[in-house]
Amino acid sequence: MNKRVLIEDKLIYFSNAIDTDESKPYFKKLKETIDWEQDEIMMFGKKTKVPRLTSWYADPNVKYSYSGLELLPKQWTSELIELKSLAEKLSTHSFNSVLLNYYRDGADSMGWHSDDEKELGANPIIVSITFGFPRRFLIREKMDYKKKKEIELEDGSLLVMRGDFQETYQHSIPKTKKLVGERLNLTFRKVL
Numbered sequence: 001m002n003k004r005v006l007i008e009d010k011l012i013y014f015s016n017a018i019d020t021d022e023s024k025p026y027f028k029k030l031k032e033t034i035d036w037e038q039d040e041i042m043m044f045g046k047k048t049k050v051p052r053l054t055s056w057y058a059d060p061n062v063k064y065s066y067s068g069l070e071l072l073p074k075q076w077t078s079e080l081i082e083l084k085s086l087a088e089k090l091s092t093h094s095f096n097s098v099l100l101n102y103y104r105d106g107a108d109s110m111g112w113h114s115d116d117e118k119e120l121g122a123n124p125i126i127v128s129i130t131f132g133f134p135r136r137f138l139i140r141e142k143m144d145y146k147k148k149k150e151i152e153l154e155d156g157s158l159l160v161m162r163g164d165f166q167e168t169y170q171h172s173i174p175k176t177k178k179l180v181g182e183r184l185n186l187t188f189r190k191v192l
């Protein structure tokens with residue numbers, strides 16, 4: 001497994017946390033078994049579809065709201081439990097929930113944001129696992145948007161976000177006009 005520190009104490013990248021011969025079956029199983037939903041949020045007073053499909057799994061009684069949406073937890077599947085264990089092993093932290101995103105093509109995206117909801121507490125540890133087509137993960141400093149970094153999140157990769165990463169930076173997955181394949185992303189979180 002190849003480990004790289006991208007930002008000291010804040011961002012650690014494992015490029016092949018899951019081997020290709022395992023990542024392909026995970027992709028297929030997650031795509032087929034996860035209860036994908038098309039969420040809608042209010043933007044400028046209008047209901048707008050979120051540009052990706054999402055799903056939320058968590059321990060019972062865990063409540064979370066995200067972009068103004070109250071999420072109701074679904075029950076862990078066996079693949080999600082396995083991936084949670086891997087996330088816990090590599091981050092030495094425990095999680096009680098996972099938010100999944102399904103990017104169907106290059107028109108699907110995630111806008112600039114920080115995972116700084118108060119339910120996650122100060123300096124949350126979040127682990128992000130990617131399956132499928134690699135997409136650009138952009139990072140910018142909140143105090144100076146011109147200070148940017150980026151990394152391509154590859155199939156089977158695992159990214160640990162920790163320390164004051166969410167407080168100091170925003171991140172996004174931009175749209176692309178390139179022909180890109182489907183991508184699944186899982187972010188393991190601990191809701192307090």
Ligand SMILES: O=C(O)CCC(=O)C(=O)O
Nearest residue numbers: 099101110115173185187
């Ligand atoms: O798809 C990704 O890699 C980013 C996901 C993300 O930013 C999030 O779930 O908050």
